[in-house]
Amino acid sequence: MPDASTAPDAPVLFFDSGVGGLSILKPARALMPNMPVVYAADSAGFPYGTKTEAELTARVPALLGRLVERYNPRIAVIACNTAATITLSHVRAALDIPVVGTVPAIKPAALASKTRVIGVLGTEATVRQPYVDRLAAEHGADCLILRHGSAALVAYAEARLRGEPANPAIPADALAGLLDQPGGDRMDTVVLACTHFPLVQDELAAAAPRPMTFLDGGAGIARRIAFLNGEAPWPAAPPPGRAVFTRVDDWVRELAPALARFGLSEINAL
Numbered sequence: 001m002p003d004a005s006t007a008p009d010a011p012v013l014f015f016d017s018g019v020g021g022l023s024i025l026k027p028a029r030a031l032m033p034n035m036p037v038v039y040a041a042d043s044a045g046f047p048y049g050t051k052t053e054a055e056l057t058a059r060v061p062a063l064l065g066r067l068v069e070r071y072n073p074r075i076a077v078i079a080c081n082t083a084a085t086i087t088l089s090h091v092r093a094a095l096d097i098p099v100v101g102t103v104p105a106i107k108p109a110a111l112a113s114k115t116r117v118i119g120v121l122g123t124e125a126t127v128r129q130p131y132v133d134r135l136a137a138e139h140g141a142d143c144l145i146l147r148h149g150s151a152a153l154v155a156y157a158e159a160r161l162r163g164e165p166a167n168p169a170i171p172a173d174a175l176a177g178l179l180d181q182p183g184g185d186r187m188d189t190v191v192l193a194c195t196h197f198p199l200v201q202d203e204l205a206a207a208a209p210r211p212m213t214f215l216d217g218g219a220g221i222a223r224r225i226a227f228l229n230g231e232a233p234w235p236a237a238p239p240p241g242r243a244v245f246t247r248v249d250d251w252v253r254e255l256a257p258a259l260a261r262f263g264l265s266e267i268n269a270l
Helices: 024-030 053-071 081-094 107-114 130-139 151-161 169-179 197-207 219-227 256-261
Strands: 012-018 037-041 076-078 097-103 115-124 144-149 190-194 214-216 240-247 264-269
Touching: 012 053, 012 115, 024 197, 024 219, 037 053, 053 076, 053 081, 053 256, 076 081, 076 144, 076 219, 081 097, 097 219, 107 130, 107 190, 107 214, 115 169, 115 197, 115 219, 144 169, 144 190, 151 169, 151 197, 169 197, 190 197, 197 214, 256 264
Parallel strands: 012 037, 012 076, 037 240, 076 097, 115 144, 115 190, 190 214, 240 264
Antiparallel strands: none
């Protein structure tokens, strides 16, 4: 655990398959503005949502082990719902630092929903996980919980962040995957169960046929990081953030302006 003897420049490590974890980094930066950051993206393994549980269980703990060895972070954040719901216990067993997982915000959605119909919009891998079943049973037993996985919306979010033109029908199609299910006409709350999706929340809201509440776990993750950090010191001023990719190519280089907006001014290869 971090404590008063922790080096101020020891970073918090954020890990995702792509840029979705920026939606987790943003509220954490707002709460802890001087936090040193290493943002790691497994660009060579992107996307995670179409991979098998076995593939991710073999890949993610090993990658995080390499990242922790190289950057010596104080806390690691799996800023990816797919990776967290599948590999969190394996990663915690492999690392000797606190690990925070990003999981679907079903509990706050159940508290917020008036109609008791909740949509869970994530990747195909996340929405089928037993972890989601447990969250639904524990926190939303009196709710109808609809699920839909959209790989296209993940790619859409990445394209939008790179400044590329993107098909405006994709957010509407993703929502239709929930709305067209039995009971979807009563859905009033949508859990954004992929960290890419808060990056395009405005587009999802614009595509909705009526006002809906969209919820994600970013603010809760920020509070958890602050709690785990305790009295450990931060630097007097925010150091430059570092973005690390398992493969650096044109796809990554096109992200540089967007990464800079999130305080990530260095790009390195793992």
